Amino acid sequence: MLNKLANNATRLLEAISYQLIVTLEYCHALAKGQTLWLEYYGDVTVSGEVQVEVKDFVEDLTDGHINFWNTLKNWMSPNFKQAKYSELILLTTQTYGAASKLRHWNQLTVQEKLDLLQGVLDQSEARNSASVDKPSRAVQAQRFVMAKERRQTLLDVIEKVHILTDEPDLVTRADRVKSVHCKGVHPDKHDDYFRAMMGFLIDPEKSKNGWKVGYEDFDLQIASLNALYGRHSRRFPIVDKSLFKDNVGEPSYSERLFVKKLHEIKYPTKVPTAILEHMVAVHTISSEFQRFNLEKDDIDRYKEEQLNRHVSLRAAAMRKCRREPKEYWCDESKSFFDLRCGETPDKIPTFDDTSLDFRNGIWHMLADDEDEVDSEKLHWRLW
Known part of the structure; x- marks a missing residue:
């Protein structure tokens, strides 16, 4: 042939x-x-x-x-x-x-x-x-x-x-x-x-x-x-990250709040990964989740639970960090960031698992929310 x-x-x-x-x-x-x-x-x-x-x-x-x-x-x-x-x-x-x-x-x-x-x-x-x-x-x-x-x-x-x-x-x-x-x-x-x-x-x-x-x-x-790929699959959708890599360097991201919060702890090397994870999470919610029996309330509930747990863990880390001299606070914040991003992801009830990229991307979405007075938001700094 x-x-x-x-x-x-x-x-x-x-x-x-x-x-x-x-x-x-x-x-x-x-x-x-x-x-x-x-x-x-x-x-x-x-x-x-x-x-x-x-x-x-x-x-x-x-x-x-x-x-x-x-x-x-x-x-x-x-x-x-x-x-x-x-x-x-x-x-x-x-x-x-x-x-x-x-x-x-x-x-x-x-x-x-x-x-x-x-x-x-x-x-x-x-x-x-x-x-x-x-x-x-x-x-x-x-x-x-x-x-x-x-x-x-x-x-x-x-x-x-x-x-x-x-x-x-x-x-x-x-x-x-x-x-x-x-x-x-x-x-x-x-x-x-x-x-x-x-x-x-x-x-x-x-x-x-x-x-x-x-x-x-x-x-x-x-x-x-x-x-x-089945209609009633319980496997978390896999997103090809290579589809977004060319957009990681877009200038508009430098002004995003979740990026600024990484610069706040002097951790610029993590910015490209954070942007990519943010893109994965946004794409997963806007496109991939459309084929599953997943309501907006399910996603909002997951985000709320992630924020509440983060606030609690950060509060504990802040008490420990304050025992250190101020010149070490950025390093302690970087360690806190690394430990959190390496944790096993919590599942969304619709799926048997959840990807690390998506879970971390959710955190960056939460970190991108505008800070309001008397409102808990996601931060990486421990001060």
Whole structure:
């Protein structure tokens, strides 16, 4: 499949992506105990059942097309154990050519298939004899397939060959997979779920054993992703912090109150992390929480509990700090900050866990609230 358009990187990546999507479909069809092999025996192979050659091409599938004949040649190779499979599938995005007799292939008997193939070779040889050019790759493949010494292998192979044409293009096939296999996943997370599945298939760890996917491994992967992206998941949403790193240095943050409170204890090295955690918390509340059964009151209650606990712990730390000379108060405040930010996060009732970035981000949100007279706010200074 990968021996085409070598100088067109975009087209090559599309072809690889298409093959992976087909692989994902066959992974979902695995039965207990079965194993799928990717690019080991062929494009997609399900142990003891089916071998699939995937072709993502634009031009029509004609009787003499290299795709078809090369696929037959591969299946007739001495290294390919076709006897292990009950079905050999050529899956292609191509449409049959207007005059193509291959369009009837799936309904033909073995003898009728053989006659069709012989007719194609005869026409190719007639054209070739009238030309001074050397035989094309397609004609060479035809000669290999139709060689008398390989006739029994050919008969065994074509009995199992099934052609699937007019398959959906890359985008359409991806959308179909999301629609069919993302049931139970929140609609906003279909793309994330799909990308995670594709990433699972190309995990370099799989190369150690020949790029294989077992039923049990795939079942565990589905369970893990459903726990993460499912409509009723109790897993705390994971936010990709790299999405926000480029914005950490925005000048507007230098005037934010939560940043000033870190400068107040002379701890500027913690500012970039604090800004990133603040962004994570804001994004989680405004975007990620929308797919959970979580009310604003739940978030407000969590923030209130975090503030109350912080005020209590800070009061105790302040009494201890005041026993030290004033020149050590900033260092004591820094230690207080570090200890607090390293504590195990309290959970929000909706989830089984809560991320450290989110919890710390909540503190920075609380620290960003405007100070009011006679109103407790979140501070890091111990004076």
